[in-house]
Amino acid sequence: MDRQDFPEFYRKNVQRIYRFLYYRVGGNKELAQDLAQDAFLKAYEAFDRYDPSRSESSWMYTIARNHLINYLAKMRPSVDLEEIENTLWDRDDWAVKAELSFDETRMLEAVKKLPSDDADLLRKKYLEGWSYEDIANAIGKTEGALRVQAHRALKQLRKILKHR
Amino acid sequence: MVEWILGRKLNKIGQRSNPDRKFVHALEKKILGRMATPSRMARLLRVATGSIASTIMLCAGTGAYAYTSDVVLPTHPLYSVRQAIEKTEDVLAFTPEKKADVRLRHARRRLHERFLLEIHERPVTVEQVDQFVKTMDGVMEANGKLNEEQRKKYDDLAEKLESTYVSSFANERDTAKSPQEQKKSDSLMESQEAAFQQHVDRLEGERKEKYQGVLRRLEQRRALREGRSAVEENSHTEKE
Numbered sequence: 001m002d003r004q005d006f007p008e009f010y011r012k013n014v015q016r017i018y019r020f021l022y023y024r025v026g027g028n029k030e031l032a033q034d035l036a037q038d039a040f041l042k043a044y045e046a047f048d049r050y051d052p053s054r055s056e057s058s059w060m061y062t063i064a065r066n067h068l069i070n071y072l073a074k075m076r077p078s079v080d081l082e083e084i085e086n087t088l089w090d091r092d093d094w095a096v097k098a099e100l101s102f103d104e105t106r107m108l109e110a111v112k113k114l115p116s117d118d119a120d121l122l123r124k125k126y127l128e129g130w131s132y133e134d135i136a137n138a139i140g141k142t143e144g145a146l147r148v149q150a151h152r153a154l155k156q157l158r159k160i161l162k163h164r
Numbered sequence: 165m166v167e168w169i170l171g172r173k174l175n176k177i178g179q180r181s182n183p184d185r186k187f188v189h190a191l192e193k194k195i196l197g198r199m200a201t202p203s204r205m206a207r208l209l210r211v212a213t214g215s216i217a218s219t220i221m222l223c224a225g226t227g228a229y230a231y232t233s234d235v236v237l238p239t240h241p242l243y244s245v246r247q248a249i250e251k252t253e254d255v256l257a258f259t260p261e262k263k264a265d266v267r268l269r270h271a272r273r274r275l276h277e278r279f280l281l282e283i284h285e286r287p288v289t290v291e292q293v294d295q296f297v298k299t300m301d302g303v304m305e306a307n308g309k310l311n312e313e314q315r316k317k318y319d320d321l322a323e324k325l326e327s328t329y330v331s332s333f334a335n336e337r338d339t340a341k342s343p344q345e346q347k348k349s350d351s352l353m354e355s356q357e358a359a360f361q362q363h364v365d366r367l368e369g370e371r372k373e374k375y376q377g378v379l380r381r382l383e384q385r386r387a388l389r390e391g392r393s394a395v396e397e398n399s400h401t402e403k404e
Contacts, residue, residue, distance in 0.1 A: 003199060010195055018183040033187050037194070044195055104177050107170075126174030127181070154167035161170075 006047050009056060010040060016057065017064045019128040024068055035071060039064040055137030057130065110160040118153035125150055237277055237284075238292050254302075264306040264318045271299040271325050278332055288332075293356040296329060297363040304366065323371055330360065330378050350386050357382055 017039060022032040043050075043063050050059055111119050124130040124138075132143040132150075141149075230236050230245035237243065250270050257263040274296040281288050300322065307318045357379055364375040 006199070007192060007196060010192060014188055014191070015182055019178060019181050022181045022183075027181070029184075033183065036183065036187075037191050040191060040195065041198070044198060104173070107173060108177065111174075122174060126171055127178040129178055150171075151167060154170050157170055158166055 003044065003047050006044050009043075009047070009060075013057060013060045014040070016129050016134075017060055020061065020064055021068060023123070023127060035068055036064070039067045042067060055134060057134035058138040061138060107157075107161065110157055113160050114153060114156055118149065118156065121146065121150055122153050122157070234276075234280055237280055237286070238289070238295070260306065260309040261314055264303065264310055264314070267299065267302045267306045268318065268321055268325070271296065271303050271322070274299050275325055275329050275332075278329065282332065287352065288356065290352075290355040290359050293359040297359055300326065300363050301366065319371075326363075326371075326375065330375065346389065350389065353382070354386065 014036070018032055018036045021035045021039070022029070025031045025035065039060075043060055046063070111122055113119075114122070121135065124135050125132070130138075132146050135141075135146055136143045226242065227245060227249055230242035231249050233242075236246055250273075253266050254263065254270075257266040274292070278288055278292060278296070281292070303318070303322050303325075307315050307322065310318060360375075361379060364372060364379065367375065
């Protein structure tokens with residue numbers, strides 16, 4: 001891809017990537033900004049090697065995710081990379097930093113209780129702002145299947161909230 | 165219906181985690197700045213390429229100057245550059261006719277250099293004559309490899325060059341002024357004629373005879389002049 005096209009690419013993906021990072025660094029805005037900046041600058045350097053046949057979102061998501069894991073691994077050098085990845089959503093303090101209301105906090109806690117695939121889908125779709133098309137490209141499912149899965153996940157979420 | 169509301173609430177939470185507009189614009193500006201500025205490697209490459217290109221152009225420019233300028237004469241610092249270029253030209257002349265052509269051109273340049281030295285009243289050294297002789301030997305060698313028709317053409321051109329060069333011996337003598345200058349000039353001329361004699365010895369037939377005759381006449385004139393000078397010196401001494 002021509003680097004001249006990068007600004008357009010940036011505008012399409014900045015919000016999504018920032019949100020992805022934001023939720024994984026406990027709602028720390030400054031850190032999310034730093035990581036997002038680094039991720040996009042890395043993407044810019046690699047943009048001429050980017051294969052347009054591959055989904056833009058998943059390519060950028062991979063760069064951001066790898067950058068985040070490298071950052072967290074530096075912060076916790078004794079911890080396994082896989083463990084870092086698995087615990088990205090387990091921070092307890094991010095709700096406070098994100099200035100959520102009580103109900104909102106309750107909702108997000110309920111999302112955590114969903115099966116991991118469903119929780120991941122709801123986070124990507126609603127919290128991080130991915131489109132069904134981008135999610136489909138990233139995880140290899142069809143859009144239709146994802147819509148059905150999201151609907152079922154929300155139904156399950158309602159049940160969890162009702163019972164709390 | 166309720167699921168839809170839940171989705172909207174989650175959306176609202178998500179939007180609260182949008183990046184600041186200020187941050188988004190600042191990062192975009194940074195990216196655009198990087199687009200305008202080449203990468204460090206590209207900058208280094210650009211500097212290196214520029215340096216190499218400048219060096220090549222400087223060398224090419226220097227070479228062109230050394231090759232064509234009338235200022236570059238024997239004893240000039242760039243004269244060796246001219247000689248190197250001429251050597252290269254000779255090597256790159258692959259056909260016999262091309263080689264004869266190139267060597268004749270070099271001989272013409274030696275002649276031209278002699279004229280320029282005379283114009284600027286600078287001494288024509290024996291080395292300069294040697295160079296002409298060497299170049300003419302090269303011309304003869306190249307001419308020897310041509311067919312009969314071509315050889316005649318190039319031999320005629322070589323002969324014209326030789327005649328002009330020899331006539332410059334006489335011209336130089338004529339421009340001398342005082343007896344002391346004349347004596348100095350004669351001594352130098354004798355050396356030059358000896359150097360030219362080496363070339364004449366390698367010639368054949370009418371051409372050899374012609375230059376032998378010229379050199380003999382020059383020697384006689386010099387002897388005559390030396391005799392006259394000796395008489396003038398003696399009369400001067402007597403007067404004192």
